[in-house]
Amino acid sequence: MKNKLAIIGGGASGLIAAIAAARNNPSLPVTLFERNTRVGKKILVTGNGRCNLTNTDLTEYHYHGEDVGFVSVALSSFGLEKTLEFFADIGLLTKAEGNEIYPYSLQAGTVLDLLRAECDKRSVEILCDQYITSLKKINNQFIINDIAFDSVIVACGGKASPHLGTDGSSYQLLTDFGHTLTELYPVITQIKTETDYVKQLKGIKIEAVAEIVAANLTRTCIGEVLFTEYGLSGPAILDLSRIAATNTQNSPVIHIDTMPEYSRDEITAILTKKANKQNGTLEELLTGILNKRLGQVLLKYAGFDLKYEISLLSYKEIKKISAAIKQFSFKVTGVKGFQNAPVTAGGIRTKDFNNTTMESKLCPGLYATGEILDIDGDCGGWNLQWAWSSGYLAGKSAAEKLKNGDKND
Ligand SMILES: Cc1cc2nc3c(=O)[nH]c(=O)nc-3n(C[C@H](O)[C@H](O)[C@H](O)COP(=O)(O)OP(=O)(O)OC[C@H]3O[C@@H](n4cnc5c(N)ncnc54)[C@H](O)[C@@H]3O)c2cc1C
Incomplete structure (x- = not known):
């Protein structure tokens, strides 16, 4: 039977993870589950609707968490240059305002449109209105809504801005596998x-x-x-x-x-x-x-x-x-509070993830990306960059592992 990859969460990191997986392993079926009626609701409101998608000053200084060094591999393997190349490749013209990078159109909606189009082109199956509350591993397979997958990327975001689908309820998808959660704080608020x-x-x-x-x-x-x-x-x-x-x-x-x-x-x-x-x-x-x-x-x-x-x-x-x-x-x-804040500080502890792949050390085949992890960036494009970098790395790693036929044990 063909290997299958699931992604839970259709935000910035989930969408790019899906694209990276599909690009690296074109025959791999990729299914993305999103609880909202459409993917990328948060992307639309980033940068006051203009989407400050990254920053030219991509140093660890702008990131925070219990182990901030965790970001180094993702940021070097999919850093500023690769991110800009990626967006140019899917059709986005960008411009700099100081160190901050925006779409030339200054419309966050265009970033989302292009990500969705690329998912379409790569035959990523997007299932909306799917609030995933249970993730189990049985006989080396992950079960989501009675469907079996070989690997799962959890890209559910944090606890800030709950009206956008991120209310903190999805940390449990990872804590159920023994992962632990730090204190959470609303930041950039x-x-x-x-x-x-x-x-x-x-x-x-x-x-x-x-x-x-x-x-x-x-x-x-x-x-x-x-x-x-x-x-x-x-x-x-x-x-x-x-x-x-x-x-x-x-x-x-x-x-x-x-x-x-x-x-x-x-x-x-x-x-x-x-x-x-x-x-x-x-x-x-x-x-x-x-x-x-x-x-x-x-x-x-x-x-x-x-x-x-x-x-x-x-x-x-x-x-x-x-x-x-x-x-x-x-x-x-x-x-x-979290209601008004754009970003969550704290999250799932990174020490239990391999930063060269974003794969769990506790549960092979399980990956996590973006804001759900205990990494937050300063205001100025660093949070989306973390979502792009960690998402791309997770998607690529999961797809390559499945291509190589490695077992999740
Ligand atoms: C108003 C605002 C402005 C911002 N502006 C910027 C900016 O200009 N630049 C910047 O760098 N950062 C900005 N940020 C922060 C940035 O948007 C986030 O850090 C980034 O989107 C996190 O990406 P993510 O993929 O980890 O999570 P999210 O983008 O939050 O995506 C998570 C997705 O998972 C879905 N989901 C959650 N749980 C489940 C579940 N159980 N089942 C199915 N789906 C689920 C959610 O509905 C959501 O779509 C802003 C945030 C906000 C709120």
């Missing part, structure tokens, strides 16, 4: 802080430098910061959320430098000059320098009454205002 000041600034966006400090861990990001009712959001904040989520016991604090182009001394000089020329109260001191509301809230944060006369400001007080402008600090109280 908005950060909740004490709300005294952020609430007053709700809706204001600034270009800033944001730094998170939790015990001896720090991370700094430059970019847009958005003040919200519950805390902080915006691109510069999202990459701080991993430390915020995983270090609550270390009372993380976020410092925002609201005028990163200027040193504290330069700001003091600007304010001293302004204070010498300007009449009236502090309410207008920062008008023309910062967003007006931000300026007023910063003065309150620095401990001033807005009715205080500018003419009464001492040099020491001006330095206090510069200090607040350079370091506007917020105690972190948590992060937004």
Whole structure:
């Protein structure tokens, strides 16, 4: 009887695994099971609908997990060059925005259309509306919905964004075979802080430098910061959320430098000059320098009454205002949950998988790829790249093993 391969999960890593398997072993029947009514629902919303599909800076630094070195083989065997070649080969023109790579069309839908077309071309059988809750191995065969397969790739994603089909219920497909799960955290998400000041600034966006400090861990990001009712959001904040989520016991604090182009001394000089020329109260001191509301809230944060006369400001007080402008600090109280987060940190432990094939060390013939594993990347294309790299490697390895007639024992 012919060998058969099943893939559970039709997201980024499942689709590319199916294509890699079919390309490497064209006579191998490949069946992909997806719980949603169609595959790739998550791909459609990536990068705000534009799909930031990879990043030119593919180093391990941008990945996280208990054993981050696990990513090395997948990233070197199917890294940036191979990924771009693959997408060019299926018909996708790409472009770079800084280090981030997008489809030239800036439409995530086109990435999905081409992946589906390639699956079609390679005769991958796609079965949607198939929520797989049981995976058993009997007599060296994996049983899914009463159908026997020789190998299975589990590509079910994590726990973040459950409305897209990833609610964390599918880890059990692997834990049933003895695999273990780390703690799970929502990441690349908005950060909740004490709300005294952020609430007053709700809706204001600034270009800033944001730094998170939790015990001896720090991370700094430059970019847009958005003040919200519950805390902080915006691109510069999202990459701080991993430390915020995983270090609550270390009372993380976020410092925002609201005028990163200027040193504290330069700001003091600007304010001293302004204070010498300007009449009236502090309410207008920062008008023309910062967003007006931000300026007023910063003065309150620095401990001033807005009715205080500018003419009464001492040099020491001006330095206090510069200090607040350079370091506007917020105690972190948590992060937004899995419902809103795009990515899960943590997952199935990688130590029980072979990183040269993505095959389980506990159950031969069983493979796992993408976000279901304990690997997460920074914001900027690294998560999809992990899905492409690990998915391609798993599909290729599974297909080659079955081609060679190796037994799953
Ligand atoms: C809003 C948003 C924006 C993002 N933007 C980017 C970006 O621009 N760049 C980037 O690099 N990353 C981005 N990500 C993260 C990236 O999309 C994921 O890390 C990546 O898609 C993970 O791929 P995966 O194949 O492991 O899992 P998923 O893409 O999550 O796919 C898993 C699939 O398995 C299916 N499934 C789950 N359980 C079962 C089951 N039991 N039976 C059958 N099917 C099942 C699910 O329905 C789903 O289709 C974003 C994520 C979100 C939510």
